[in-house]
Amino acid sequence: MPLPFLSKKPKLDSREYLFALEIDHGRVKSAVWSVINNRTQVLSISTPVNWDDTTDDSLVSACDQSLSDAAARLDAAGKIQPEKVILGLPSDWLAQEKIAPVRLKSLKYLSHKLSLKAVGFVVTPEAMVRFQQHTEGVPLTAIMLGIWTSLLEMTLVRLGKTDRIHLIKRSSAIVSDVVEGLSRYSHVDMLPSRILLYDSGLDLEEIRQQLLAHPWKAPQTRLPFLHFPKIEILSSDFSIRAIALAGGTEVAQAIGLMSPVPDILPEIEPQEIVQPEAGIDLGFVAEQDVAQFSPPPVIEPVAPPISPALKKLAVRRFPKISLRAIAFPGLRLPRFSVGGKPLLIFLIAVLLLAGLFGGYWYLPSSTVTLTVDKRILEHQFELVADTDAGEAGGDTGVFPAVYSETSVSDQSSVPTTGSKLVGDKASGSVSVINGTSVPRSFPSGTAITSPSGLKFMFDSDIQIASASGTADPNSYQPGKGTVKVTAAQIGTDSNLSAGTQFKIGTFSTLDFVAKNEEAFSGGSSRQAQVVSKDDISKLRQSLSASLRERAREDLVSRASDDENVIPESISLETESEDFSHKLDAEAAELNLKLEVKATGLVISKSELNSLVAEQIQSRIPEGFTQLGDISYTFDVKEAGKQKVALTVNVSAPLLPRLDNSQIIRDLTGKSPGQAKDYLAGLPGVLQVEFTFSPRMPSGLLTLPHVSSKINLVVTPAP
Numbered sequence: 001m002p003l004p005f006l007s008k009k010p011k012l013d014s015r016e017y018l019f020a021l022e023i024d025h026g027r028v029k030s031a032v033w034s035v036i037n038n039r040t041q042v043l044s045i046s047t048p049v050n051w052d053d054t055t056d057d058s059l060v061s062a063c064d065q066s067l068s069d070a071a072a073r074l075d076a077a078g079k080i081q082p083e084k085v086i087l088g089l090p091s092d093w094l095a096q097e098k099i100a101p102v103r104l105k106s107l108k109y110l111s112h113k114l115s116l117k118a119v120g121f122v123v124t125p126e127a128m129v130r131f132q133q134h135t136e137g138v139p140l141t142a143i144m145l146g147i148w149t150s151l152l153e154m155t156l157v158r159l160g161k162t163d164r165i166h167l168i169k170r171s172s173a174i175v176s177d178v179v180e181g182l183s184r185y186s187h188v189d190m191l192p193s194r195i196l197l198y199d200s201g202l203d204l205e206e207i208r209q210q211l212l213a214h215p216w217k218a219p220q221t222r223l224p225f226l227h228f229p230k231i232e233i234l235s236s237d238f239s240i241r242a243i244a245l246a247g248g249t250e251v252a253q254a255i256g257l258m259s260p261v262p263d264i265l266p267e268i269e270p271q272e273i274v275q276p277e278a279g280i281d282l283g284f285v286a287e288q289d290v291a292q293f294s295p296p297p298v299i300e301p302v303a304p305p306i307s308p309a310l311k312k313l314a315v316r317r318f319p320k321i322s323l324r325a326i327a328f329p330g331l332r333l334p335r336f337s338v339g340g341k342p343l344l345i346f347l348i349a350v351l352l353l354a355g356l357f358g359g360y361w362y363l364p365s366s367t368v369t370l371t372v373d374k375r376i377l378e379h380q381f382e383l384v385a386d387t388d389a390g391e392a393g394g395d396t397g398v399f400p401a402v403y404s405e406t407s408v409s410d411q412s413s414v415p416t417t418g419s420k421l422v423g424d425k426a427s428g429s430v431s432v433i434n435g436t437s438v439p440r441s442f443p444s445g446t447a448i449t450s451p452s453g454l455k456f457m458f459d460s461d462i463q464i465a466s467a468s469g470t471a472d473p474n475s476y477q478p479g480k481g482t483v484k485v486t487a488a489q490i491g492t493d494s495n496l497s498a499g500t501q502f503k504i505g506t507f508s509t510l511d512f513v514a515k516n517e518e519a520f521s522g523g524s525s526r527q528a529q530v531v532s533k534d535d536i537s538k539l540r541q542s543l544s545a546s547l548r549e550r551a552r553e554d555l556v557s558r559a560s561d562d563e564n565v566i567p568e569s570i571s572l573e574t575e576s577e578d579f580s581h582k583l584d585a586e587a588a589e590l591n592l593k594l595e596v597k598a599t600g601l602v603i604s605k606s607e608l609n610s611l612v613a614e615q616i617q618s619r620i621p622e623g624f625t626q627l628g629d630i631s632y633t634f635d636v637k638e639a640g641k642q643k644v645a646l647t648v649n650v651s652a653p654l655l656p657r658l659d660n661s662q663i664i665r666d667l668t669g670k671s672p673g674q675a676k677d678y679l680a681g682l683p684g685v686l687q688v689e690f691t692f693s694p695r696m697p698s699g700l701l702t703l704p705h706v707s708s709k710i711n712l713v714v715t716p717a718p
Contacts, residue, residue, distance in 0.1 A: 418532030426523030
């Protein structure tokens with residue numbers, strides 16, 4: 001009697017749709033595929049979508065757009081929404097045949113954001129190799145060349161086997177880049193004379209023409225080509241079809257969507273000629289007219305199972321185990337007749353049932369994933385970092401600090417903004433007249449005033465004789481003397497004409513008077529750009545701020561990994577200050593050379609970490625445990641030269657404390673419903689997920705009866 005729950009045949013009455021997602025350097029593509037007539041077929045393909053090749057959010061956005069486009073092309077009504085996906089990844093996303101941890105984190109983030117379930121992955125170049133050789137029917141020997149804006153992906157394939165994959169950074173000369181990549185295959189005696197270009201979004205025909213124009217067999221090239229290479233361009237959807245059909249076949253067999261099919265492209269040794277075998281089904285029916293049969297449906301070509309390196313799929317497959325080997329290891333059972341040996345038949349039936357029961361009891365395994373509520377514990381306390389403190393003490397609130405010093409210098413300049421009237425003073429000579437009977441002397445600097453109020457100064461001392469004369473009124477002669485004068489103010493207004501009469505000091509003009517026999521000259525004025533107080537102040541402030549930042553960087557660079565410089569504690573002391581011009585000096589630009597000594601306080605990171613840990617440990621609530629590292633920041637309340645007052649803000653993630661061993665023991669043998677009810681009653685549990693291997697019918701499905709077969713995973717909620 002056949003046992004239906006052991007069968008791996010897919011359900012043909014209901015069709016399941018899956019995604020294929022290709023992630024490359026800066027582009028993603030996707031397709032929707034399914035299993036039809038026990039063959040994988042591509043049903044729709046999206047247009048390529050670009051991403052920045054660096055951030056997870058850009059990858060999620062591009063994949064969302066691409067997958068939505070592929071689904072909409074298949075079903076505009078939106079009823080078909082696949083959840084399972086097979087991934088095509090670049091070769092540099094793998095490390096030792098496994099996805100690199102940083103890339104695995106990105107893929108988990110992608111799956112979570114788009115609610116996808118990744119059922120496997122393939123390396124895109126290797127899937128393309130397998131698909132190409134299936135399309136052509138012979139093992140592939142070629143150089144596959146993927147061309148992107150910043151990278152070349154070069155794959156050497158010999159007799160259907162991938163030799164090595166190299167990534168080459170692009171330059172402005174594509175031919176030189178290809179030559180560089182080919183030169184890396186120094187271990188190869190003869191390169192394949194065939195190059196396949198694929199899938200970049202660039203103008204591949206133009207690149208093909210450049211490669212064809214290169215003298216590959218010239219002596220200066222020195223590349224081991226037997227013939228001039230033939231260069232071909234693969235279709236733009238070739239890579240995504242390869243992922244869906246080559247990788248999809250393996251996945252579909254693993255998850256039970258299609259029955260296993262033999263490898264239709266076996267390995268062929270060199271020089272081996274495979275003769276056709278008798279009895280191969282070529283599609284003909286004996287003694288029947290083919291016109292009576294409708295043509296078979298058109299089926300997309302399907303890649304056979306992939307090389308071992310590509311079988312790192314996230315699907316567990318049943319090993320092919322003989323029930324006879326389970327019941328009687330090493331024993332060959334004799335053939336028997338049903339009617340002749342009823343006791344032996346009964347014994348075999350009992351042993352068979354015992355083997356089935358043993359497999360049901362001991363072989364299944366399960367992973368239980370608990371999503372638990374994450375709590376954030378926040379705490380704040382005060383500290384004073386002091387150079388006089390001996391050691392750290394959380395109770396006293398005093399923390400030791402040490403000085404760190406450095407000297408920095410720099411120069412800067414600013415345009416001047418001051419304005420000032422400048423020019424030359426007028427000068428000339430005057431005759432000083434003494435009308436009194438007493439001689440008079442006037443010192444240098446004596447002021448004389450014109451009728452318009454302009455002042456002039458004597459350039460030197462002058463002695464004036466007294467007036468003289470007889471009883472004859474016509475014989476009167478005043479005393480006279482000549483002296484040079486200079487205007488007290490600049491400007492052309494002091495260029496007075498000849499014959500101007502000046503008042504000398506406070507003397508009466510009846511006693512003393514001065515006159516210029518010739519006009520004054522030389523007076524001029526203009527508005528000049530000069531140094532202002534604001535220019536000096538702003539230049540000093542901006543350069544000091546720049547030096548403070550340089551001093552901080554210098555102090556930080558000098559600090560060890562365990563030292564933390566407090567920027568707010570940095571103080572500057574001027575050692576030298578040199579301005580190019582003084583206040584009110586005429587200049588278009590003011591330059592300053594400044595040298596300062598900077599002093600800052602440094603605290604120990606390890607001691608502060610220990611103090612923070614002490615503060616937080618006593619505050620963890622009962623029933624919780626700390627998750628990961630404690631994070632903290634500190635704000636400076638008050639900073640001085642010797643001490644700094646700090647406010648420390650601490651944040652610690654917490655998870656409910658669970659006894660994993662006891663939980664596994666309690667789950668052993670329970671049905672999924674009972675297990676979910678039990679787990680939902682645990683503190684902080686938000687979500688429960690089960691995965692079973694193998695998947696049993698619902699009536700027989702339980703968690704493993706062997707505790708070691710249960711894997712419990714506890715993850716915090718996002």
